[in-house]
Amino acid sequence: MKNELAVSSFFPFWEKMEQRHRDLIENRTNRLELSPGRIIGGDDKSCLGLLLVISGRLKAFILSNQGREVSLYRLFERDICLFTASCTMNNMNFEIQFEVEKKTSVYQIPPDVVEEIQSESVEMAQYVVNLMTSRFSEVMWTIEQILFKSLDARLAAALIEQQAIDESDELIITHDMLAKQMGSAREVVTRTLNYLKSEGLVEIGRGKIKILDYNALYDIANRD
Amino acid sequence: MKNELAVSSFFPFWEKMEQRHRDLIENRTNRLELSPGRIIGGDDKSCLGLLLVISGRLKAFILSNQGREVSLYRLFERDICLFTASCTMNNMNFEIQFEVEKKTSVYQIPPDVVEEIQSESVEMAQYVVNLMTSRFSEVMWTIEQILFKSLDARLAAALIEQQAIDESDELIITHDMLAKQMGSAREVVTRTLNYLKSEGLVEIGRGKIKILDYNALYDIANRD
Numbered sequence: 001m002k003n004e005l006a007v008s009s010f011f012p013f014w015e016k017m018e019q020r021h022r023d024l025i026e027n028r029t030n031r032l033e034l035s036p037g038r039i040i041g042g043d044d045k046s047c048l049g050l051l052l053v054i055s056g057r058l059k060a061f062i063l064s065n066q067g068r069e070v071s072l073y074r075l076f077e078r079d080i081c082l083f084t085a086s087c088t089m090n091n092m093n094f095e096i097q098f099e100v101e102k103k104t105s106v107y108q109i110p111p112d113v114v115e116e117i118q119s120e121s122v123e124m125a126q127y128v129v130n131l132m133t134s135r136f137s138e139v140m141w142t143i144e145q146i147l148f149k150s151l152d153a154r155l156a157a158a159l160i161e162q163q164a165i166d167e168s169d170e171l172i173i174t175h176d177m178l179a180k181q182m183g184s185a186r187e188v189v190t191r192t193l194n195y196l197k198s199e200g201l202v203e204i205g206r207g208k209i210k211i212l213d214y215n216a217l218y219d220i221a222n223r224d
Numbered sequence: 225m226k227n228e229l230a231v232s233s234f235f236p237f238w239e240k241m242e243q244r245h246r247d248l249i250e251n252r253t254n255r256l257e258l259s260p261g262r263i264i265g266g267d268d269k270s271c272l273g274l275l276l277v278i279s280g281r282l283k284a285f286i287l288s289n290q291g292r293e294v295s296l297y298r299l300f301e302r303d304i305c306l307f308t309a310s311c312t313m314n315n316m317n318f319e320i321q322f323e324v325e326k327k328t329s330v331y332q333i334p335p336d337v338v339e340e341i342q343s344e345s346v347e348m349a350q351y352v353v354n355l356m357t358s359r360f361s362e363v364m365w366t367i368e369q370i371l372f373k374s375l376d377a378r379l380a381a382a383l384i385e386q387q388a389i390d391e392s393d394e395l396i397i398t399h400d401m402l403a404k405q406m407g408s409a410r411e412v413v414t415r416t417l418n419y420l421k422s423e424g425l426v427e428i429g430r431g432k433i434k435i436l437d438y439n440a441l442y443d444i445a446n447r448d
Contacts, residue, residue, distance in 0.1 A: 132353065136363075
């Protein structure tokens with residue numbers, strides 16, 4: 001049997017928690033298997049509560065009324081998905097959706113359990129503050145990229161990120177996926193990719209892009 | 225003497241707080257008068273703690289390395305400025321700055337006091353979660369405007385917001401200020417303003433804009 005993350009390992013203050021809170025989490029937590037392509041949030045208005053990612057990958061994104069999508073951040077193993085517990089948050093009037101990008105296993109702590117513990121445990125409430133600050137930071141980073149960075153820097157950053165995710169220089173990705181990643185339009189991505197290709201930094205194939213000069217891309221991505 | 229907001233009125237759970245926390249706040253809170261034009265954050269790296277706005281107006285914004293500014297939200301009387309206490313937050317790696325837009329009086333609760341109470345009081349920790357959710361919501365709203373709305377809708381929304389702030393149809397505002405407000409460039413604002421003018425919705429003067437048809441602007445701003 002594979003050695004798997006325990007629910008307790010997601011909470012650094014587990015030992016400090018009251019026994020009844022630990023019991024509540026252990027008795028009420030479900031395990032869910034999420035299939036690739038599934039969208040959480042949006043039309044599916046159910047509030048799942050906290051999702052603790054055991055393995056797999058989720059992408060957080062926002063969607064315009066016209067269906068334009070912008071990726072905000074990704075959640076990997078050991079991350080906690082906070083905004084699936086949005087029903088437990090006062091004052092929250094925005095909607096982040098999640099796409100299951102590959103087969104994902106999560107622990108699901110239902111919203112009423114989250115609410116109860118958060119209203120009684122200062123450690124849990126603090127932990128939520130920290131989680132929210134992390135997500136806020138990730139969103140701000142993305143926004144600053146979109147608002148302030150030149151197109152080639154954003155595209156280079158998106159390619160580098162994809163390289164890290166795929167752990168390969170041969171990226172299986174479409175121009176449309178890159179556009180969502182960058183918060184831009186497909187045509188703009190194609191144009192900018194052609195520029196990077198003309199500089200000898202990438203090779204463009206059907207549904208894939210090969211990175212030829214990682215260091216040069218890295219420099220472009222991190223240019224002011 | 226003018227009847228002024230008390231520190232306690234900023235905390236809906238004041239009565240539930242422990243006496244020593246109330247004492248700590250009352251003994252350690254300062255009152256600051258902030259002059260228009262002052263920038264808080266940025267080069268001035270001091271961490272002021274929580275600022276409770278008694279009167280006046282602060283504008284939250286981000287700044288690119290090239291000096292491009294994008295307004296995120298505004299804080300008015302009774303609002304709490306959370307991100308001036310960023311040194312108390314783990315995981316926070318973005319920088320929001322504040323501009324004092326008009327003479328502003330605040331209560332300042334120093335960061336060590338914030339940290340101490342937040343680590344002991346579940347009500348305070350919860351309150352910070354709520355504050356952060358509110359700010360997150362405001363930032364997401366702004367971002368969605370910038371990413372998803374057409375230029376004329378964004379400009380109409382900025383004019384309507386300014387009308388509410390000034391409480392007048394005669395807005396004292398430059399194209400540059402509107403550009404920051406919209407997260408766009410001055411030239412783009414000028415072009416879009418000329419379009420609204422050609423439609424008979426606004427009149428453009430030097431350093432001012434007069435709203436001629438509020439309802440039409442409102443419709444444009446709220447169009448999908």
